[in-house]
Amino acid sequence: MxxxxxxxxxxxxxxxxxxxxxxxxxxxxxxxxxxxxxxxxxxxxxxxxxxxxxxxxxxxxxxxxxxxxxxxxxxxxxxxxxxxxxxxxxxxxxxxxxxxxxxxxxxxxxxxxxxxxxxxxxxxTGRLYIKQKNDIHIVQKKDIVFIERSGRSTTIYTKTGQIKTYQTLNELEGELRERDFLRSHRSFIINIHYVRNFSLYAKNSYVVSFEGLEKQAMITKDKVDFLQQNYF
CATH class of the missing domain: 3.40.50.2300 (Response regulator)
Structure with a gap:
């Protein structure tokens, strides 16, 4: 320590x-x-x-x-x-x-x-158990960059790769109660510590870019305002 x-x-x-x-x-x-x-x-x-x-x-x-x-x-x-x-x-x-x-x-x-x-x-307790058909992946929460829901599947992007699951964002959000994670959009959960910048996408939404990852997420204007008031 x-x-x-x-x-x-x-x-x-x-x-x-x-x-x-x-x-x-x-x-x-x-x-x-x-x-x-x-x-x-x-x-x-x-x-x-x-x-x-x-x-x-x-x-x-x-x-x-x-x-x-x-x-x-x-x-x-x-x-x-x-x-x-x-x-x-x-x-x-x-x-x-x-x-x-x-x-x-x-x-x-x-x-x-x-x-x-x-x-x-x-x-x-700082681990997330990701259920797949025949497997359970164990991921350190601190390694999760963001999570995306697309169609009927969910992709968890980590520092070292990605994992797909059929668990919903609501289910995963219940396991990610730490202050590090934010439900930024109906289809995304982001880890605020990896955020590099926000780029305006539309009137009420932004694209989120992350450190060390090419993939991007979305965040609503309301959530950006929330971040500024409560985190930065």
Missing amino acids: KVGLVDDRYIDLDKLNGIVTGLPNIEIVFSTQSAEEAYDYIKKKAVDLLIADIEMPNLSGYELADIIHSHALDIAVIFVTGSSGYAVHAFELNVHDYIMKPYSKERLIKSIERLIEKNKSAEM
């Missing part, structure tokens, strides 16, 4: 470093007193977990968490703070934990261990 640490107080940052460094299978990608520097890292999705103070000059830990949430970045957040006033708002941002200073070493370790166990469970 790649971890980033940010706290504008050196003594608090040093404590975080001391605790996290001693944990197995964890790499500290950055440790900084600058929230702006932390922001540069999270924009690159260089971390799996951000441990941050909340009240910092210029850019706050809460604003960092809001960026992660609004951009649907796959980064967990643990707040370690001396202020209790953000607890309700933190819950709205779906942060993993809210730890009040002063805290014990065991309290932070237990929180990180809980996140690791949660991620293991998510990995087990």
